Amino acid sequence: MAVKAYEFIDHTADIGIIAYGADIKQLFINAASALFSLITKPESIKESLRRDLEIVSEDRDSLLVEWLNELIYLFDAEHILFGRFDIETLSCNQLKAACYGESFDPLRHKIKTGVKAATYHMLKVDKVDSGYKAQVIFDI
Amino acid sequence: MPGWQGHLIKIDDYHWEIPQSYKSGMRVPGLVYTSEEMLKSIREEQTLEQVANVAFLPGIVKFSFAMPDIHWGYGFAIGGVAAMDVKDGVISPGGVGYDINCGVRLLRTSLSEAEVKPRIKQLINELFVNIPSGLGSEGKIKASRKEMEQLMLEGARWAVKHGLGSEEDLDATEEGGCIKGADPSKISDKAIKRGMPQAGTLGSGNHFLEVQVVKEIFDPEIASVMGINEVGQILVLIHTGSRGFGHQVCTDHLRVMEEAVSRYGIKLPDRQLACAPIESREGKDYLGAMACAANYAWNNRQCIAHWARESFSRVFGKGPDELGMKQVYDVAHNIAKIEEHTVDGQKVEVCVHRKGATRAFPAGHKDIPERYKKIGQPVLIPGDMGRCSFVAVGTQKAMDETFGSTCHGAGRVLSRGAAKRMLKGSEVVHELEARGITVKAGSIPALAEEASQAYKDVTQVIDVVHKAGISKKVAMAVPLAVIKG
Numbered sequence: 342m343a344v345k346a347y348e349f350i351d352h353t354a355d356i357g358i359i360a361y362g363a364d365i366k367q368l369f370i371n372a373a374s375a376l377f378s379l380i381t382k383p384e385s386i387k388e389s390l391r392r393d394l395e396i397v398s399e400d401r402d403s404l405l406v407e408w409l410n411e412l413i414y415l416f417d418a419e420h421i422l423f424g425r426f427d428i429e430t431l432s433c434n435q436l437k438a439a440c441y442g443e444s445f446d447p448l449r450h451k452i453k454t455g456v457k458a459a460t461y462h463m464l465k466v467d468k469v470d471s472g473y474k475a476q477v478i479f480d481i
Numbered sequence: 482m483p484g485w486q487g488h489l490i491k492i493d494d495y496h497w498e499i500p501q502s503y504k505s506g507m508r509v510p511g512l513v514y515t516s517e518e519m520l521k522s523i524r525e526e527q528t529l530e531q532v533a534n535v536a537f538l539p540g541i542v543k544f545s546f547a548m549p550d551i552h553w554g555y556g557f558a559i560g561g562v563a564a565m566d567v568k569d570g571v572i573s574p575g576g577v578g579y580d581i582n583c584g585v586r587l588l589r590t591s592l593s594e595a596e597v598k599p600r601i602k603q604l605i606n607e608l609f610v611n612i613p614s615g616l617g618s619e620g621k622i623k624a625s626r627k628e629m630e631q632l633m634l635e636g637a638r639w640a641v642k643h644g645l646g647s648e649e650d651l652d653a654t655e656e657g658g659c660i661k662g663a664d665p666s667k668i669s670d671k672a673i674k675r676g677m678p679q680a681g682t683l684g685s686g687n688h689f690l691e692v693q694v695v696k697e698i699f700d701p702e703i704a705s706v707m708g709i710n711e712v713g714q715i716l717v718l719i720h721t722g723s724r725g726f727g728h729q730v731c732t733d734h735l736r737v738m739e740e741a742v743s744r745y746g747i748k749l750p751d752r753q754l755a756c757a758p759i760e761s762r763e764g765k766d767y768l769g770a771m772a773c774a775a776n777y778a779w780n781n782r783q784c785i786a787h788w789a790r791e792s793f794s795r796v797f798g799k800g801p802d803e804l805g806m807k808q809v810y811d812v813a814h815n816i817a818k819i820e821e822h823t824v825d826g827q828k829v830e831v832c833v834h835r836k837g838a839t840r841a842f843p844a845g846h847k848d849i850p851e852r853y854k855k856i857g858q859p860v861l862i863p864g865d866m867g868r869c870s871f872v873a874v875g876t877q878k879a880m881d882e883t884f885g886s887t888c889h890g891a892g893r894v895l896s897r898g899a900a901k902r903m904l905k906g907s908e909v910v911h912e913l914e915a916r917g918i919t920v921k922a923g924s925i926p927a928l929a930e931e932a933s934q935a936y937k938d939v940t941q942v943i944d945v946v947h948k949a950g951i952s953k954k955v956a957m958a959v960p961l962a963v964i965k966g
Contacts, residue, residue, distance in 0.1 A: 349898065351896035351897075351898040351899055352553070352555075352896055353526060353552050353553045353893050353894075353895070353896050355555070355896075355897070356896070356897060356898060399739065399740055402752075403736070403739060407736065410732050414671050414675065414729065417675050417725040417728075417729075418671065418674040418675045418725070419674075452924070453926070453927075454897075454927075455684075455685045455686060457579060457580075457725065457728040458579050458728050458731065458732050460555040460556075460753055461555075461556070461735070461739065461751075461752035461753045461755070462554075462555025462556050462751065462752070462753040463555070464752060464753075478555055480555070480579045480728070481686060481897070
């Protein structure tokens, strides 16, 4: 049976995601995919560039927030949309990832939501039967 | 999620207390400004739990306040006020919010509805072209990195120095459009990179520019001091903030505070309340960075006001002065400020966090412009795009009760997702057009999120603050045309 990668949840002022993953790496990948599917149609993102990211944080939960905030930054400042993520290493407070995507093209990419930040509010990373589950609320 | 079931003590029709005993760890009680009717929707979410959580913060004085437009935010509710003693209190980036100095600016004109209505389509198209808006919009201002630093230090004055506006505008802006203490060395490269291209842009989401028409004047004497003289007069209301720049500043400093919380031994019921002592390095760094973002936002509204005047001039073939396009006032809705207040007869210096709240200083206060000394500080309360907006003034009662603060707007009742499921953007446009309101938006589907149905009725909000005495309502205006990013 196919496992759901992510879903969206409502929050009055903003919007949230619940991401799932068989392991922590997949969880982080699915959370990033959820972020970009909030922004635009994921199918519309081609792979024409690669960005290597390294993120260090205090603990695993804030690592997730900072990972998402880094991707939001790259979209807002450099207008890059990412469609695929390859997490090379992931520890409890550090990750290295290769991210694949392309520059925003107003003719091909329809922007659905302008996500401005990932927050710590109601942040939850839980172990569940099928692996892991994370909840993140975004400021939009 | 079930609604908030906590116990509230009714003090009178508009004051409700969350007792300190509600939750162990609260340092002060909560005080909610609401009517019985509005309380129903407030109780539907966990908003008041957040008001109680804010009462945990070290150094909080008197109450954790909730204004009638309060709604669920992250960490702090939106529509809250919390004052912390500078000596032993904390500052929290979450208590300001991501969009630092999101605020509103009101311009008046000497034009009437009859003069503007026949040319409203042309006017709105002209404004839409002249004012950069929408997601990822980039501005007409090409500030170099060095100029960007100057902009952070000078705020709205930076724009005025570049020919976008006048000294008179600065005088009619909270803090003169430039809060002191800005420290560009506390700004990350990332924030600068996000901020530089977005300077002078309206943005998206709930940000807007509205051409409005005065519908009702409640206090003609006070209104005339603001240059609001008659029903049918045209006003321009601008709502925007510090764009990606403010978001990055908040994100950067929340991260710093996240790490600082345990070091300072602060116990919090929610991570998003991360904070540090006002006098600590982390606290001072944030205040210096927040001031940069606040100034960036004031510069933003200054530029947009100038371009709005330009557009009116082109359409009506007269200069802005001839069109009477003076600034009524500009207020911040998301900010933390060090202010002097009187508590139990003693003068204290406090850091007032206003998150989705407006400063509302009374007549005679030293920090309001000379021209408004007799009436009190103008307070600008935008509603949603289908209803109306209010102009009010601050009162002594606000000074005595809420650290000189009042509400900021309508407040959401529907999540963006729920609004989109309920309505289509195109239907919202038709509904508004049928009522004579022209809409121009970067994204039509996103308009559904901003429909009237997604918001509380701002009239109820203003009635509560007016009857509770923390503001005095002066005038009401309705939209004639709306630009949404």
